[in-house]
Amino acid sequence: MTDQSLPKGMIRATTHNGPHEGYMPGFGNDFETEALPDALPQGQNSPQKCNYGLYAEQLSGTAFTAPRGQNERTWCYRIRPSVKHTARFRKIEVTGWKTAPHVLPDVISLGQYRWDPVPMPGAGESYTWITGMRTVTTAGDVNTQVGMASHVYLVTASMVDEYFYSADSELLVVPQEGRLRFCTEMGIIDLEPKEIAILPRGLVYRVEVLEGPCRGFVCENYGQKFDLPNRGPIGANCLANPRDFKTPVAAFEDREVESRVVIKWCGQFHETFIGHSPLDVVAWHGNYCPVKYDLRTYSPVGALLFDHPDPSIFTVLTAPSGQEGTANIDFVLFRERWMVAENTFRPPWYHKNIMSELMGNIYGQYDAKPQGFQPGGLSLHNCMLPHGPDRDAFEGASNADLKPHLLDNTMSFMFETRFPQHLTEWAATEAPLQDEYLECWTTLEKKFDGKPGIK
Numbered sequence: 282m283t284d285q286s287l288p289k290g291m292i293r294a295t296t297h298n299g300p301h302e303g304y305m306p307g308f309g310n311d312f313e314t315e316a317l318p319d320a321l322p323q324g325q326n327s328p329q330k331c332n333y334g335l336y337a338e339q340l341s342g343t344a345f346t347a348p349r350g351q352n353e354r355t356w357c358y359r360i361r362p363s364v365k366h367t368a369r370f371r372k373i374e375v376t377g378w379k380t381a382p383h384v385l386p387d388v389i390s391l392g393q394y395r396w397d398p399v400p401m402p403g404a405g406e407s408y409t410w411i412t413g414m415r416t417v418t419t420a421g422d423v424n425t426q427v428g429m430a431s432h433v434y435l436v437t438a439s440m441v442d443e444y445f446y447s448a449d450s451e452l453l454v455v456p457q458e459g460r461l462r463f464c465t466e467m468g469i470i471d472l473e474p475k476e477i478a479i480l481p482r483g484l485v486y487r488v489e490v491l492e493g494p495c496r497g498f499v500c501e502n503y504g505q506k507f508d509l510p511n512r513g514p515i516g517a518n519c520l521a522n523p524r525d526f527k528t529p530v531a532a533f534e535d536r537e538v539e540s541r542v543v544i545k546w547c548g549q550f551h552e553t554f555i556g557h558s559p560l561d562v563v564a565w566h567g568n569y570c571p572v573k574y575d576l577r578t579y580s581p582v583g584a585l586l587f588d589h590p591d592p593s594i595f596t597v598l599t600a601p602s603g604q605e606g607t608a609n610i611d612f613v614l615f616r617e618r619w620m621v622a623e624n625t626f627r628p629p630w631y632h633k634n635i636m637s638e639l640m641g642n643i644y645g646q647y648d649a650k651p652q653g654f655q656p657g658g659l660s661l662h663n664c665m666l667p668h669g670p671d672r673d674a675f676e677g678a679s680n681a682d683l684k685p686h687l688l689d690n691t692m693s694f695m696f697e698t699r700f701p702q703h704l705t706e707w708a709a710t711e712a713p714l715q716d717e718y719l720e721c722w723t724t725l726e727k728k729f730d731g732k733p734g735i736k
């Protein structure tokens with residue numbers, strides 16, 4: 282399409298944001314978006330009076346004085362200030378959702394653990410985003426803003442006139458089945474398997490089921506926000522590229538209806554009732570915002586000649602801990618890729634790790650565990666506990682013809698934290714823990730016979 286107002290030959294820039302136009306590309310960008318024309322003040326944040334009678338409100342995601350490269354905040358122009366969204370809070374019980382510190386004397390976390398997929402709810406069972414959250418592990422301490430929790434969610438029902446926010450954490454959501462819609466103060470994110478989303482600390486939202494039942498994983502980050510890892514010698518491209526992250530455009534509700542707001546705060550849950558939808562932000566600008574990312578756009582970089590690199594080459598996002606290179610959480614993706622290394626045992630090696638490794642399978646088969654680690658399933662290899670390929674993987678890879686091989690139909694991930702992860706009672710007793718998991722290694726044969734030569 283030509284634009285008559287432009288010089289001859291010049292084409293106006295357009296943006297293409299995938300199937301629908303509801304998202305803006307970029308990671309950590311300073312975005313601006315308005316759902317009504319001129320709702321966003323230009324050139325200043327706090328005019329004496331805002332257009333449309335809106336209230337200006339800042340949401341600070343980092344300390345005011347955080348260094349420029351980390352500083353995150355968003356200015357919201359809303360129908361009512363958030364303080365009108367909260368009456369007196371009343372404590373409620375949300376039984377499945379646990380928070381660190383949560384070390385139970387009778388639950389042993391020292392070990393290698395694996396779970397079958399948590400069964401989908403039966404007919405007649407109904408779970409929302411809040412009631413369907415089941416904590417698997419916790420690590421660190423929410424009160425000092427270090428550590429994390431891992432959860433499985435089972436969601437069958439939309440939240441209706443009900444809203445949630447976590448003052449404790451940002452949530453990294455990894456769907457495994459079903460499609461969810463996150464209606465947030467800053468716009469709408471639709472999410473399905475092979476995508477992930479980050480919901481920042483303090484952001485209010487409602488979760489709806491687009492296609493259920495829904496199952497997935499959540500990493501709750503109590504610490505510094507997830508960021509893109511530095512690429513070092515890899516250079517300026519590959520791994521997760523910033524433009525593949527999508528932030529929703531502004532969308533608001535002007536609905537006056539009895540509504541419930543639930544807040545998670547220092548591990549406790551509280552509710553309050555208000556007379557309207559809190560999703561009333563008409564326009565916003567800033568860099569503290571929800572985002573989604575399609576894992577299929579992750580460009581893995583790996584070994585081109587020999588040996589198996591550390592899994593950190595597959596880091597999608599990293600949440601720093603204050604000690605450089607030692608993350609509070611790394612989110613690592615094992616996806617389809619070519620295996621070409623010569624004279625190499627290609628699957629993960631055997632090892633013990635100071636970091637603790639919580640893994641989940643999104644779909645397909647993981648190369649170190651051809652059987653038993655199923656889509657929807659989880660495993661935990663805790664701090665300094667040995668693990669590695671099972672017997673079948675070892676025998677297969679030790680004897681494989683090492684021609685280039687497409688590792689296909691595989692997508693697993695790891696929440697790796699510097700802290701030991703503690704099982705919840707649910708993970709240790711109710712979830713489908715595989716009692717026989719250790720047997721995948723007990724059959725590994727002794728091959729050593731004291732005589733030189735390749736066995």
Ligand SMILES: O=C(O)Cc1cc(O)ccc1O
Pocket residue numbers: 590591592628629630638649662668669695
């Ligand atoms: O334990 C695992 O399967 C995760 C993992 C993968 C890999 O390629 C190297 C090390 C590692 O811990």
Ligand SMILES: [Fe+2]
Pocket residue numbers: 632634638662668
């Ligand atoms: Fe590992």
